[in-house]
Amino acid sequence: MRHTINKHDQYVTIKLHEPKLNSLISPELKSQLIFMNSQEGYKNIILDLEETQYCDSSGLSAILVGNRICKNSSGSFILAGLPDTIKKLITISQLDQVLTITPTVNEAVDYIFMDELEKDLPTE
Numbered sequence: 001m002r003h004t005i006n007k008h009d010q011y012v013t014i015k016l017h018e019p020k021l022n023s024l025i026s027p028e029l030k031s032q033l034i035f036m037n038s039q040e041g042y043k044n045i046i047l048d049l050e051e052t053q054y055c056d057s058s059g060l061s062a063i064l065v066g067n068r069i070c071k072n073s074s075g076s077f078i079l080a081g082l083p084d085t086i087k088k089l090i091t092i093s094q095l096d097q098v099l100t101i102t103p104t105v106n107e108a109v110d111y112i113f114m115d116e117l118e119k120d121l122p123t124e
Contacts, residue, residue: 001028011044021059033066043075050081078108
């Protein structure tokens, strides 16, 4: 799996450099997501799929694993830069109701910082 990882204080960005997120790539992506969360301690993960044009059910499964592990650690899992083909698949699967999707990585970063600020506000 060809990818780039950028670590920051509050989040990590994983940019996939693969045209297809399929059964050949998904197991390694799942492992990377779990490693970033459990071993590296990142509860906020941004998955940048700007260079990926195709996603199958195993790819969706990897995305859902990322979403679950971040939610379980009170963090955010955000998909950024989705091409229309993957956006349609997510909408058809009705996962757009479950997943957080932003047009760009910068907007995903803004989302994480706003979410962290909201968690720090006192509850009434």
